[in-house]
Amino acid sequence: MNNMKNEPLAVTGIGLFTSVGKDKQSTFNSMLNGTSGVRKIERYNTHGMRTFIAAYIPAEEAGLAQNASQVDLMYKMSETVMTEAIAQSGISEQDIADALFVYAAPPIEPHWESRLKQHDRHRGLGVRWTLGGINEDIVKSGQPDASLLPHCLNSSNAVLLQHDFNIKRPPVVVNTACASGASAIQIAVDTIQMGYAKKAIVVAVDASATQEGLTRFSLLSAMSRKNEIPELASRPFDVDRDGFVMGEGAAALVIESTQESAIDRDVSGYILGCGDSTDIYHPTRSSPDGGPISDCMAKALIGTGLEIGDIDCINAHGTSTPENDEVESLGITKLFNEYADKIPVTANKSMLGHTLSAAGAIEVCISLLTLEHQVIPPTINLENQDPSIHLDIVSEPREMKMNTVLSNSLGFGGQNVSILLAKTKEI
Amino acid sequence: MKDRVVITGYGVIGSIGSSHDSIWASINSNDQPGDSGKSSLGLIENTTHSPYFSHPLCDFDPREYIDKKINLRAMGKSQVYGAHAAGMALSQANLLDSHYLDQVSLILASTGGDGNDALDAKIYTSTENKDKATQQAIVNEALTKQKPTTFLTQLPNMFAYWVAHIFGVGGSSVTLMGEELAGMNAFERSFMAVRSGQKRIALVGGISDGLALYKVTQLALAGRLIDDQFRSVWDRRESGICPGAGAAFLVVESESSAKERGATIRAYVDDVNVTAINRQREDLCAHLGSMLDPLLSRDNQQALCSIGCGAGDLAQLEMEAYKASPASLIVRSLTNYTGAIFESAFLSGIAVSALCLEREKLFSPFARTDDFFERPYEEELNEIIVSCVGLFSGEGFAAVKRQ
Structure with missing residues (x-):
């Protein structure tokens, strides 16, 4: 938690790459049209999988070969969103060199397809991999392949991007599960407010719709099994929701201090405050009373001079799992009391799926576009709002005058982050 | 202050x-x-x-x-x-x-x-001699049977x-x-x-x-x-x-x-510097020297505790940088005892340095390399510089002091 008086920070650049658009404008337009990015997975054989839909990004849509690895796909999406955000911000090469670079991403692991390919290659040479020792013939069977190294390191994409964009400072790679993107923004905000940076480039990316990724969340019974009509599967706050749908995508933001010099460029909006809380109730479940979520949102208001009545819209974490949506709505009700059912709430995951490590940053970008265009994108598939959820869920695009949006991210492991955004610096 | x-x-x-x-x-x-x-x-x-x-x-x-x-x-x-x-x-x-x-x-x-x-080994064994589609189905089935x-x-x-x-x-x-x-x-x-x-x-x-x-x-x-x-x-x-x-x-x-x-202060840290240079374009040895330089003391005998990944090619560059430094550092590789411990390396280096300062003695040389590296030193020490050179990227230095 930040005890200092907050300096509003300007967001001068935004970049987006999602299942419904390859840049920020096409993404936002698609969302206003209620377009779902969820589809049946054709990336690999899904036989035997309980869930085989996702709002995923086929590698060729990112300009890569069809069989490109997830590591390469994440690099490409990151590069695309960074380029878009930096171009909009108009910051100089020197500013980029001196900027803090925060990168939210999932852990890197070699996926089974590539592991088996390597295995086959070595097996052809009479080598087997077994538990209790690697057959020494592996090394002697062929030339070592140094290009494999980046595919097993969590720092590799971040460092490659840092170097390709000529950023001098080392990247800070963050993973707080589903709150990662928001945590990355919070790290940037904290660092600028502590006086250790004037500008920050934040990138958040995820491409986990792999066999391993989907199966793991299925095992936790967290995923929707509404495979028949993919675009209807993600339905936050609807009574028929049955789990989240995985998504892939990336977001980038250029965040700048406004203290030392007035920014004479277009500003997408301002970050007024960040709040976080740790929920130690259960590894994957939130405290049933929504207390830590309520605390998290309350902390985002500290030092901003704003009160709960000043919040114009909430961009909910809204995953479409039965439990998340219920507990998040409890948390909202607990904090906002009589205002709770008057504040419009929207859930971007209804269209984009749950982009995991990228979600927090993608949703902050969507929230800033919401403020810029003064229209709230809908929560699609809300046919019958859960009667236990007493919130104003926006199910159609809603134009209205807004100056603030509160964006929530709630992660496994009890990591909650809320970010308060505003259209103008002074409220 | x-x-x-x-x-x-x-x-x-x-x-x-x-x-x-x-x-x-x-x-x-x-x-x-x-x-x-x-x-x-x-x-x-x-x-x-x-x-x-x-x-x-x-x-x-x-x-x-x-x-x-x-x-x-x-x-x-x-x-x-x-x-x-x-x-x-x-x-x-x-x-x-x-x-x-x-x-x-x-x-x-x-x-x-x-x-x-165990699961990995089972998948490797059971997918041998199978076509790609069958391999994927075997992987799916094996993963699905894991405990949540x-x-x-x-x-x-x-x-x-x-x-x-x-x-x-x-x-x-x-x-x-x-x-x-x-x-x-x-x-x-x-x-x-x-x-x-x-x-x-x-x-x-x-x-x-x-x-x-x-x-x-x-x-x-x-x-x-x-x-x-x-x-x-x-x-x-x-x-x-x-x-x-x-x-x-x-x-x-x-x-x-x-x-x-009322807690016991075990060590002070006044300086820390972290980089991730492009090793293809920049001279790592010169860079390490430039990171070390501001931490060197003219008055005190300092030790340097290296806790990098331990790859020989990188260690040689470290040696060159430390040998070229104006101070006569007592250099030890903690990596010789711990191995490459990635995420915990730099913090282990700082922790062990704090332990050495508390026990008023540097840890033992693993094997003496030459007149400079890993030479014996039994005197009291007030300061240990911790250095870490990552396998793929990352260079970090911190000065850990007794007071």
């Missing part, structure tokens, strides 16, 4: 031990592998991942700091030994069960989580949950990733937060598991493991490393906070 940053507790676990005393014994043991490949204390062996050398995790009592069996059953292997190191640090800082825990922020550098070696809780051992930030849950650490929490760089970033962020007054006390930690089969295999295929003969880091000519597993935790707080709590 800004409050100084101090360390009031440190915990380390790895091949070198699981308590301050056992670690002290190991790093003064000069324990080297003999003809059998295994060292007498078991710090180094070459059977688990034959033919490669590795540093196995020591035996330890997981119940020492994790008293509930239900927690132990749900935690992954690396989460258990990581929490042990956190317990050591909190205990030494007199923070266990303390009301100050609500003000303690967690900054962690985590591995990608535990692998499932297995996944929870594979999420990087779940480690933060367990540390917060077991010890009641109530402040904010963030988890970083990225091998050696993650540990350096975690320490630098705790340093900045305490130095600027944004946080009062930070529990900063790193866990690594360089011994997971899937990691060892990738490193082997990339040609980055050493076999044949184990040599001191400074005598390695090849680019291979000798992986280890471990965790390290530090309680980092402001000097005024420590004094107010």
